[in-house]
Amino acid sequence: xxxxxxxxxxxxxxxxxxxxxxxxxxxxxxxxxxxxxxxxxxxxxxxxxxxxxxxxxxxxxxxxxxxxxxxxxxxxxxxxxxxxxxxxxxxxxxxxxxxxxxxxxxxxxxxxxxxxxxxxxxxxxxxxxxxxxxxxxxxxxxxxxxxxxxxxxxxxxxxxxxxxxxxxxxxxxxxxxxxxxxxxxxxxxxxxxxxxxxxxxxxxxxxxxxxxxxxxxxxxxxxxxxxxxxxxxxxxxxxxxxxxxxxxxxxxxxxxxxxxxxxxxxxxxxxxxxxxxxxxxxxxxxxxxxxxxxxxxxxxxxxxxxxxxxxxxxxxxxxxxxxxxxxxxxxxxxxxxxxxxxxxxxxxxxxxxxxxxxxxx
Numbered sequence: 001x002x003x004x005x006x007x008x009x010x011x012x013x014x015x016x017x018x019x020x021x022x023x024x025x026x027x028x029x030x031x032x033x034x035x036x037x038x039x040x041x042x043x044x045x046x047x048x049x050x051x052x053x054x055x056x057x058x059x060x061x062x063x064x065x066x067x068x069x070x071x072x073x074x075x076x077x078x079x080x081x082x083x084x085x086x087x088x089x090x091x092x093x094x095x096x097x098x099x100x101x102x103x104x105x106x107x108x109x110x111x112x113x114x115x116x117x118x119x120x121x122x123x124x125x126x127x128x129x130x131x132x133x134x135x136x137x138x139x140x141x142x143x144x145x146x147x148x149x150x151x152x153x154x155x156x157x158x159x160x161x162x163x164x165x166x167x168x169x170x171x172x173x174x175x176x177x178x179x180x181x182x183x184x185x186x187x188x189x190x191x192x193x194x195x196x197x198x199x200x201x202x203x204x205x206x207x208x209x210x211x212x213x214x215x216x217x218x219x220x221x222x223x224x225x226x227x228x229x230x231x232x233x234x235x236x237x238x239x240x241x242x243x244x245x246x247x248x249x250x251x252x253x254x255x256x257x258x259x260x261x262x263x264x265x266x267x268x269x270x271x272x273x274x275x276x277x278x279x280x281x282x283x284x285x286x287x288x289x290x291x292x293x294x295x296x297x298x299x300x301x302x303x304x305x306x307x308x309x310x311x312x313x314x315x316x317x318x319x320x321x322x323x324x325x326x327x328x329x330x331x332x333x334x335x336x337x338x339x340x341x342x343x344x345x346x347x348x349x350x351x352x353x354x355x356x357x358x359x360x361x
Contacts, residue, residue: 001020001025001056001057001149001152001153001156002025002026002056003025003026003027003028003051003053003055003056003057004017004020004025004026004027004028004055004056004057004058004059004080004153005027005028005029005030005051005055005057005058005059005079005080006027006028006029006030006040006045006046006059006061007030007031007058007059007060007061007062007070007074008030008031008060008061008062008070009029009030009031009036009037009039009040009045009061009121010036010061010119010120010121010124011115011116011118011119011120011121011123011124011128012061012086012112012114012115012124012128013031013040013059013061013086013124014029014040014043014045014121014124015114015124015125015126015128015129016059016061016086016112016129016153016157017029017040017045017046017059017124018043018044018045018124018125018126019126019127019128019129019156019157019158020046020153020156020157021044021045021046022044022126023156025156026046026047026055027045027046027047028046028047028048028049028050028051028055029041029045029046029047029048030048030050034048036120036121039121039122040121040124043121043122043124045121045124051079054078054079054080054081055079055080055081056080056081056082056149057080057081057082057083057084057149057153058074058079058080058082058083058084059084059085059086059153060074060083060084060085060086060087061085061086062085062087063087063219063222063223064087064088064089064092064093064222064223064225064226064227065222065225065226067085067087067093067096068093068096068097068100071083071085071093071097071107072097072100072102075102075103075106075107076102080106081106081145081146081149082106082107082108082143082145082146082149082150083106083107083108083146084107084108084109084110084146084149084150084153085109085110086110086111086112087109087111087226088111088173088177088178088223088226088227089111089170089173089223089226089227090109090111090135090137090166090167090169090170091166091167091169091170092170092226092227093109093226094109094137094139094166104139104141104142105141105142105143105146106143106146107142107146108136108137108138108142108146108147108150109136109137109166110134110135110136110137110150110153110154111134111135111137111169111173112128112129112132112133112134112135112157112159113132113133113134113135113177114128114129114132114159115128116128119215119216119219127158128157129154129157129158129159130157130158130159131158131159131160132159132160133159133160133161133162134154134157134159134160134161134162135162135163135164135169136150136151136154136161136162136163136164137163137164137165137166137169138163139166170227170230171230171233173227174227174230174231174233174234175230175234178223178224178227178230178231178234179231179234179235179238180212181212181213181215181220182224182231182235183209183238184209184210184211184212184213185213187206187209187210187213188209188210188213189213191206191210203326204324204326241270244266244270245266245267245270247263247266248262248263248264248265248266248267248270249263249267250263251263251264251266252264252267291342292321292322292339292340292341292342293339293340293341293342293344293345294337294338294339294345295337295338295340295345295348295349295352295359296335296336296337296338296359296360297309297335297336297338297352297357297358297359297360298333298334298335298357298358298359298360299333299334299335299336299357300332300333301332301333301334302332306336309336309338309352309357312351312352312355312357313338313348313351313352315351316347316348316351316352317347318340318344318347318348318351319340319341319344320338320339320340321339321340321341322339323336323337323338323339324336324337324339325337335360
């Protein structure tokens with residue numbers, strides 16, 4: 001690949017363009033909003049000038065509802081040797097293209113599993129896709145050359161290729177991406193009218209659950225409108241669990257011993273099933289999650305504190321596997337939670353205490 005055109009200069013399109021341009025690919029940027037394309041070009045993602053000749057690859061980075069029409073125009077105009085889209089839904093756009101009677105041998109559907117709460121070209125980064133899965137959904141019609149171009153794009157963006165059936169992909173993202181977005185928004189919505197005293201008690205748990213609720217509603221309406229059936233199926237299962245959980249909690253309020261026992265069993269069941277599902281989420285390097293020991297360190301909110309902790313952990317010969325920060329409400333301080341191998345936790349705690357850090361149990 002030597003040349004590419006990116007149609008749609010939002011977060012994903014501009015990030016892909018930045019990655020390609022940074023590796024010597026001549027990238028042309030197109031957007032229905034010329035200012036967006038100019039912004040992406042100013043960031044170093046390529047040029048907003050139209051290509052003079054046919055390019056090697058056209059990357060369609062528009063909302064799912066517009067993928068088919070934009071792709072159809074690009075294919076009919078013959079602007080590239082190969083075409084792919086990066087929309088988060090794959091089955092619908094493919095069926096729309098088939099209904100148009102187009103030759104789809106030069107096309108492959110793809111979906112990079114990466115994103116942010118922010119959108120637009122100014123949120124883009126060249127490393128957005130590094131180490132992240134990038135789904136490819138070829139069919140028996142997909143030309144080998146196009147599949148190779150898609151694999152080259154994934155490699156240039158330093159992502160990890162994953163080949164799937166389009167409809168299987170849509171069911172998967174309904175479970176692991178689209179439903180969590182809705183659940184996060186629903187939980188966050190409970191905070192809108194909550195008492196200020198309750199909001200001031202917000203800790204890391206509520207921050208974790210509601211983080212993605214900050215996403216752009218307009219973008220998510222378009223995504224969910226393209227995948228409503230699979231998302232509704234997952235939500236129906238959740239609704240059944242919620243009904244059972246509500247009944248269990250009501251049982252715990254009862255004065256009847258049998259109802260309280262049933263309530264306890266019901267709550268324990270959903271929590272245990274949650275444990276069983278959580279252990280299937282891939283951990284570090286894509287492996288099964290490891291049960292790390294947590295070492296909590298009290299730090300002040302000033303420059304150099306985090307660097308100091310990591311440096312002292314390194315001097316102690318301990319590898320920090322993961323890290324979280326829990327901020328103290330209304331104070332210039334917080335807890336840094338260092339995740340380490342269980343065997344390393346005592347040594348790390350002792351070493352940090354010797355260097356003056358305040359360890360919290």
